[in-house]
Amino acid sequence: MLFGVGIARPQSREVGTANNQNITALNIGDQIPDALWNTPLQVVNHPQDKKNITLADYKGKLIILDFWSTWCGTCVAALPRLHELEKEFKDDVIILPMTDQKANEIKAFLKKNRVLSRLNLFSVTDDNTYKFHFPYTMLPHEVWISKSGEVQAITHSSDVTKENITSALKGNANSIAQKKDNLTYDDTRPLLLNNNGADGDFFVSRSIITLAIEGIPRSNALPKVNEKDSTFRVLSTNADIRRMYELAFRELLTMPPNRTKLELKEPFSVSEKRFLQDKYCYEWIAPLSVLKHFPQKVQADLNYHFGINGRMEKRNTKCYTIKIIGKTTIIPNKPEDGLQYLSAWVNKTNKDIQHIPVVNDFTDQKIAIPKIAPAIEDVEAVNRQLKPFGIAIVEDERVLDFFVISEL
Structure with missing residues (x-):
């Protein structure tokens, strides 16, 4: 019974x-x-x-x-x-x-x-x-x-x-204690939507994911505390899924795009659209008592909603590294015509998600190189252009941090 x-x-x-x-x-x-x-x-x-x-x-x-x-x-x-x-x-x-x-x-x-x-x-x-x-x-x-x-x-x-x-x-x-039934409650509609079941702000903890919302700005906000009711709010609006994961993994903020691995059964072009182009909104409001768990909660919400396993991993991988082979050209101010900063070229090259990562160990130096295309298709040809500036690209293998999206 x-x-x-x-x-x-x-x-x-x-x-x-x-x-x-x-x-x-x-x-x-x-x-x-x-x-x-x-x-x-x-x-x-x-x-x-x-x-x-x-x-x-x-x-x-x-x-x-x-x-x-x-x-x-x-x-x-x-x-x-x-x-x-x-x-x-x-x-x-x-x-x-x-x-x-x-x-x-x-x-x-x-x-x-x-x-x-x-x-x-x-x-x-x-x-x-x-x-x-x-x-x-x-x-x-x-x-x-x-x-x-x-x-x-x-x-x-x-x-x-x-x-x-x-x-x-x-x-x-x-x-005698009185029974108070909510006679307007409709169990076929979401709780609190249009005050269904209770006022819209009656929840203790709430997380939602929506499609992109036209007319509101793009944002990715870390927890904002509301002292009045001892809650906090995590918000990401009109952002692609990888960007949403930045709320859970702050290292993604500075991680090059080509350190993202899409390891799914579907064609790469489909995954690229779903996770790097399509836009969504995410919000989580909860008591301050669980604030320290917000990265894990965001990761879990995104993983289970999108049916994936988004995570950080260290991987031994082939890459290109920068080598100093001669006298470099240091430009403290804006590069002259025909020149660009080495760090800027590396950043542009690493924006191609399918490009082998380029590791620059000299980001603290304003090294100038000629304006070459942000890609390495022919290493020898690139190095011929870089040699007069004391720089060379070298094939290497390193343990690097990656953000991996695979099947759940």
Whole structure:
């Protein structure tokens, strides 16, 4: 047997529909209308073998309507306890099980259930009226009606206790905790979207990924703390996926593009578009208590959303390195016409993701070289141009940091 809370379909608190009539929902403090007192209710397993009853049959008692269903484990588990309470207060209280399920279904269930079959419980069935007068989204749902016919309380079944019944009989139902169903909640729509379930800012932690949003700037912001509510926010907008990973791996900020490895089953051109060109937005808002974990969280979110394993790795790889072979030309200011900085040429060359990495161990020096194309297709030809400037390109092998995107 399951013991979870039953979730019912949302119904409007203001009005429901039954038998093609508008029905106004009743709230605490409302009097039960005369028509409702006399509405015939179909029952099964009645001790006097009745097929129909009315609420008026119990006027003068504290009436507790116990809305339940066979698929609601909490409802079923509560029935024996509520039955015992009713017996204890039999002169003053009636606890009336009520469901919108069909009579044959309920009768079979009460007979088959090992615990309930021994209790000779009866229940209202086929309810298509009371559930609109007392709308709910969660079962069990308990409606307390005083001896004078006033709605005293609306509670969970766990609040139907000896102490609370005693208080209600004394006219002191205000002390009983009230059940508050959100009748506008739609379980087919995302939580908090358009205040679905609660206000949009009700979340404790939230991460979302969207497609690019037209009209907002591109950004990649490290955690920004909000002292007012002790939260922080990580944000990346209109950024490619590799750039988003910079939030998790700060070394990517200065890592050349050709230190990115796309190792996926799809064609390289497809991966290049997906991870280096297509744009998305990412946001994570969470309590400050988890701030130190934000890189791992961002990595996990991106990995699982895009179905990949994005990570940093050290790899032994073939590369080109810069070698000083003679007197270099140092230009402290802007290079003259026909010249460029060595570091600028290396950076441009490393922008080609498929180019072998070029490692420059002399980034602190403003070494000038001629304006040659940012590529190394013929090492000898490049070196002939660099030789007058005391520079050579050498094939090498080093352990370098790479950002790797592979299958999850």
